[in-house]
Amino acid sequence: MQLNENSLIFLRGEIEKKMSKKRLLHTFAVEKEISTLGKLYGFDKNGITKLRVSALLHDITKEINIDGQISYCKQYGIKITKDDLKSPKLFHSLTGAHLARQLYPDIVDKTIFNAIRFHTSGKPNMSMFEKLLYLADYIEETRVFADCVTLRNFFYSSKEFTLEHLDKTLLLSYDLTIKNLLDEVRPIHPKTIAARNSLIKN
Ligand SMILES: [Fe+2]
Numbered sequence: 001m002q003l004n005e006n007s008l009i010f011l012r013g014e015i016e017k018k019m020s021k022k023r024l025l026h027t028f029a030v031e032k033e034i035s036t037l038g039k040l041y042g043f044d045k046n047g048i049t050k051l052r053v054s055a056l057l058h059d060i061t062k063e064i065n066i067d068g069q070i071s072y073c074k075q076y077g078i079k080i081t082k083d084d085l086k087s088p089k090l091f092h093s094l095t096g097a098h099l100a101r102q103l104y105p106d107i108v109d110k111t112i113f114n115a116i117r118f119h120t121s122g123k124p125n126m127s128m129f130e131k132l133l134y135l136a137d138y139i140e141e142t143r144v145f146a147d148c149v150t151l152r153n154f155f156y157s158s159k160e161f162t163l164e165h166l167d168k169t170l171l172l173s174y175d176l177t178i179k180n181l182l183d184e185v186r187p188i189h190p191k192t193i194a195a196r197n198s199l200i201k202n
């Protein structure tokens with residue numbers, strides 16, 4: 001299906017019915033951010049619309065509690081690993097990608113599905129589309145957490161928005177995330193470690 005402005009209007013209305021005010025503000029800020037990032041990285045009008053769709057749907061299950069997340073996975077046969085169970089904050093990307101496709105099969109294709117699927121943990125060899133959702137979620141303007149501000153400032157301090165700069169920004173984001181998890185004595189999901197290592201070339 002060709003996505004257009006009407007798809008965005010439709011989805012904004014859909015999530016307004018489902019999300020808390022706080023989550024909604026974050027979601028709209030991610031939509032705004034990803035539109036900026038899409039322009040910086042040369043996406044055309046259709047590409048930017050698609051990026052915006054992924055932003056609108058990325059946290060669609062974030063407000064379901066952990067028990068609900070696990071039972072959703074069981075109900076639909078979504079595989080949960082032991083590592084997933086140790087990082088419950090990441091569950092909503094598994095369930096969110098699935099629910100988004102269930103609810104909007106004409107809108108959510110593989111590209112959007114995967115971007116939602118990996119927006120929390122990251123993964124090695126992410127596509128440009130996946131990287132932009134991951135980053136927009138991290139640096140959108142309503143985020144005031146110190147690491148988010150650090151990452152936003154680093155990203156926008158560049159004069160040139162090259163793939164290399166995007167990868168350097170992602171590497172910094174993984175380092176900040178991992179440092180935080182270490183400080184809080186929390187487990188690090190192996191996908192995040194693999195994603196970080198994949199960005200370090202030799
Ligand atoms: Fe999320």
Ligand SMILES: [Fe+2]
Binds near residue numbers: 026030058059137
């Ligand atoms: Fe988010």
